[in-house]
Amino acid sequence: MSRLAGITPFVAGESLTSNCSRIAAACGFDSARKFAAFHGFDFKALASGDPVHVEYFANLIDRPVARLEAGAVHAVSPRISMVRGEALNRSLMMRKRLRFCPLCLSDDDRHVRARRGFRKFGRLNWEILPIRACTTHEVELMQTHSDVPHAFVYDFALAMRSLKLRTYRLLARPMEVDSLQIYVERRLEGRPTGSPWLDSFTLSDAVMIAETVGAIDRHGVEFKNRTIQPQEWSRCAGHGHDILQGGEPAFRSFVSSVLRNVHANLLTDNARSYVGSLYDLLFYAVDDFAGIAREIAREVFADHASPVPTAPAGRCRKEASLLSISVIADKHGVAARSLKTLLLDAGIVDRADAAKLPGHILVDHERCALFAAELRTSLDQRETREALGADARLLRALASELGFVEYASIGEGLNSYRVGRRVPIEQIERALDILRRSVTMSETVGEMVSFAEVVRIIGCSFDDLVRLLARGRLERVALEKGGLYHDVRLDPKEVQAKLQFGDRDSFDVQAVARWIGVSVSSVKLLVEFGVLEMEPPTRKRPMAVPVKAIIRFINEYVSSEGLAKEWRWRISRIRNRLDASGVGPAFVTGKTSFYRRADLSSL
Numbered sequence: 001m002s003r004l005a006g007i008t009p010f011v012a013g014e015s016l017t018s019n020c021s022r023i024a025a026a027c028g029f030d031s032a033r034k035f036a037a038f039h040g041f042d043f044k045a046l047a048s049g050d051p052v053h054v055e056y057f058a059n060l061i062d063r064p065v066a067r068l069e070a071g072a073v074h075a076v077s078p079r080i081s082m083v084r085g086e087a088l089n090r091s092l093m094m095r096k097r098l099r100f101c102p103l104c105l106s107d108d109d110r111h112v113r114a115r116r117g118f119r120k121f122g123r124l125n126w127e128i129l130p131i132r133a134c135t136t137h138e139v140e141l142m143q144t145h146s147d148v149p150h151a152f153v154y155d156f157a158l159a160m161r162s163l164k165l166r167t168y169r170l171l172a173r174p175m176e177v178d179s180l181q182i183y184v185e186r187r188l189e190g191r192p193t194g195s196p197w198l199d200s201f202t203l204s205d206a207v208m209i210a211e212t213v214g215a216i217d218r219h220g221v222e223f224k225n226r227t228i229q230p231q232e233w234s235r236c237a238g239h240g241h242d243i244l245q246g247g248e249p250a251f252r253s254f255v256s257s258v259l260r261n262v263h264a265n266l267l268t269d270n271a272r273s274y275v276g277s278l279y280d281l282l283f284y285a286v287d288d289f290a291g292i293a294r295e296i297a298r299e300v301f302a303d304h305a306s307p308v309p310t311a312p313a314g315r316c317r318k319e320a321s322l323l324s325i326s327v328i329a330d331k332h333g334v335a336a337r338s339l340k341t342l343l344l345d346a347g348i349v350d351r352a353d354a355a356k357l358p359g360h361i362l363v364d365h366e367r368c369a370l371f372a373a374e375l376r377t378s379l380d381q382r383e384t385r386e387a388l389g390a391d392a393r394l395l396r397a398l399a400s401e402l403g404f405v406e407y408a409s410i411g412e413g414l415n416s417y418r419v420g421r422r423v424p425i426e427q428i429e430r431a432l433d434i435l436r437r438s439v440t441m442s443e444t445v446g447e448m449v450s451f452a453e454v455v456r457i458i459g460c461s462f463d464d465l466v467r468l469l470a471r472g473r474l475e476r477v478a479l480e481k482g483g484l485y486h487d488v489r490l491d492p493k494e495v496q497a498k499l500q501f502g503d504r505d506s507f508d509v510q511a512v513a514r515w516i517g518v519s520v521s522s523v524k525l526l527v528e529f530g531v532l533e534m535e536p537p538t539r540k541r542p543m544a545v546p547v548k549a550i551i552r553f554i555n556e557y558v559s560s561e562g563l564a565k566e567w568r569w570r571i572s573r574i575r576n577r578l579d580a581s582g583v584g585p586a587f588v589t590g591k592t593s594f595y596r597r598a599d600l601s602s603l
Contacts, residue, residue: 004061008114011121016071017047018122018156020057025157026118032155042456047095047154049074049082052449071124076482077386083128084188086203092129098159099126099143101134102168105160122156130184130207132234133175140175140230142168175231178238179245180210197247207237213254214240221258323365325349325358331365332372338383342371346410346417374410378422387428389484394451397462398485399423401470402431435485438469441478448478448489458496465490468498497551506535506544515550517562518592525589531557557586558600560593 008022017032020043024035036043039060045053049072058065073095074082081088105120112119125131126141133140144163186193187203198206214236215223228236243250325343329336336358343349343363348371353361379387385395398404406421449457451465468474469488476494480487500515501507507515509523512532516523524543526532533549564571575593578584583600585593 008118008121010061010063010068010071011112012070013123013125014071014121015073015124015127015156016049016054016057016068017043017154019068019071020046021155021157022114022118022121023061024155026115031158042453043154045453047073050450050453052447052453073124073127077389079386080204083124084190086188088128089204089208092204092207093127094129094143095127096153097143098122098156098163099141100168101126101137101139101141102165102172103137103139104134105165106169118157120160125185125188128184128188130211130237131181132230132237133177133181135177135181135185137172138174138176139172142172173231175234178234178241180207180237180241181234183210183241195241195245195247197251198241198244210240210244211237212240213243213251214238216258217243217254322362325361325363325368327359328363328365328368328372329358332369332376334372334375338375338380339368339372341380342375342410342419343368345419346371348417370411370415374422378424379428380420380422384423384428387484388431389482389486391452391486393462394466394485397466398431400463401466402427402434404431432484434470435479435488436483438472438474439477439479440475444478444480444489445476446491447493448476448491450486451488451490454490454492454495457492458499460495460499464499465495468495473498493555494551497547497554501547501550506546507550509543509545512545512550516554516559517565518559519590522589522592526553529587529589531587531594556597557594558597560585560595563595563600 004023004027007026008019010019020036021032024032027035029035029038033043036046041053041056041060042050046057054068054072055065058068070084073093076082076087079090081090081093083093100122104123108120112121131141144159183193183195183198184203184207187199187206193199195206198210201209211233215228215233218232218236218239219228243254246253323331325340326336329339340349340358340361344351344354348363348367349361381395385391388395388398390398399406404423404427406423408418408421410417410419451462454460454465455462469477469490474490474494476491478489480489509520509527513520513523523532523545527534527543527545532545532553535544535546537543558566560571560574563569563574567574569577578595578600583595586596586599587594
């Protein structure tokens with residue numbers, strides 16, 4: 001077992017970042033980031049669940065990756081995180097502010113086996129907002145009053161240094177564990193939940209619809225989030241879960257009863273306002289809310305869509321050409337929030353209505369047809385990044401290399417409107433097609449990493465990477481499950497070689513000596529030994545080594561001087577370590593020893 005794992009063992013239920021942070025603090029590092037940089041991985045990437053860095057950390061502390069995965073949070077997109085195989089919207093997680101149970105932290109000093117002073121650990125469940133109470137002590141989870149500085153975010157041990165735990169223990173308030181929290185905990189643990197209908201949704205959608213239904217039933221359709229206190233939110237969440245435990249019939253009955261009450265007790269204007277609010281809450285309060293719940297709600301709305309007889313006839317005729325943005329969006333099959341944003345940018349909807357929900361804004365449906373059609377053929381910048389799986393830097397590089405034609409206006413002549421920059425969907429599909437054609441390997445092999453990691457390791461630009469990838473210059477390209485640009489895995493050594501060597505096929509011994517980092521005489525000896533291939537000699541270049549031979553040699557061998565640069569150790573220390581491990585040089589040229597990289601993989 002690694003000594004690092006023995007200092008602060010990984011505890012069941014602990015978050016991965018908490019364990020890394022505690023080890024860093026116990027080893028005397030000022031922060032987890034400095035500890036990670038010293039050992040050759042990125043703490044922020046570890047916090048985002050990057051598989052390469054999770055595996056690196058697991059090997060560092062000599063623990064199985066599968067065990068650490070239970071405490072990892074995988075950022076699969078800018079808005080969605082995967083926690084133990086369940087999808088959660090970022091709005092349902094709190095990672096940039098310390099959230100904790102003060103009584104649990106006090107108990108850790110007595111019950112956790114670790115070095116004294118570093119026994120308190122952060123639970124993964126504390127980062128999930130629907131989990132509002134400590135199941136052990138039945139008190140409300142507390143949080144610090146300010147965000148952790150950006151440079152130290154996710155660093156649990158660092159945040160604990162300034163935490164006045166005794167004060168927080170005195171302020172702890174009792175709170176019962178609601179049924180929705182029990183549902184979330186069971187689902188994360190892979191146990192039966194007793195709510196099969198909610199299990200058909202993503203965890204994020206199940207939580208949001210349960211909380212929304214509970215809040216509507218307890219506070220009415222036009223409830224305000226900011227007026228509901230945490231303990232009341234817990235009651236709403238539990239109440240909503242209890243309603244939805246009845247499955248599809250219970251959801252139908254709930255929506256139908258709310259609509260019946262609206263039509264029976266309210267005048268026309270108020271009824272329209274309430275129905276619009278309910279429509280928006282059920283359709284748009286939940287990210288990517290689709291499937292059976294959406295269909296059921298639409299059917300129930302249609303059943304209760306008969307007009308109220310008290311509406312004035314003249315007013316009905318005047319409003320006949322006006323529809324809410326929500327209705328227009330459903331008619332054209334586009335997202336209501338996207339249509340609202342586009343209409344705001346074009347000036348069709350007044351900025352004073354920006355805070356209103358799409359169901360509360362009435363517009364001319366014929367005028368909006370142009371914008372609805374635009375939403376089906378192009379994407380804005382945020383949607384483009386999500387569709388390609390690229391951040392802003394990578395998107396700029398793709399647009400430059402692939403020649404994206406972006407435009408910021410819709411319509412022609414007097415009927416043109418200025419909007420935010422948009423990218424045609426066909427160009428996005430072309431970019432994804434180029435990506436699929438550039439893949440050369442079915443799975444990752446060795447030290448293949450993402451775009452961002454290649455940029456960090458070798459110091460190149462995103463433009464360089466995109467140029468090599470799009471022009472088919474790379475021979476080691478793998479694509480992971482997602483199939484987007486953030487799922488691409490490249491070999492940093494191959495990229496560095498391609499950028500260094502350019503389009504040349506061979507180099508003389510002086511240039512080869514610079515690439516390998518040894519003397520010219522050592523290169524000549526390597527050629528004599530047959531380790532490095534040579535091209536047939538010519539009058540202008542009597543000794544020339546092919547680029548493929550150089551890359552193959554660099555991937556297979558490394559000199560003692562090269563190891564000193566990679567490991568940041570003295571050569572004498574490297575030789576002592578290798579001798580103690582029984583690893584000898586593959587061959588020696590002069591004073592330079594060369595080792596096989598395969599023999600060093602276990603060190």
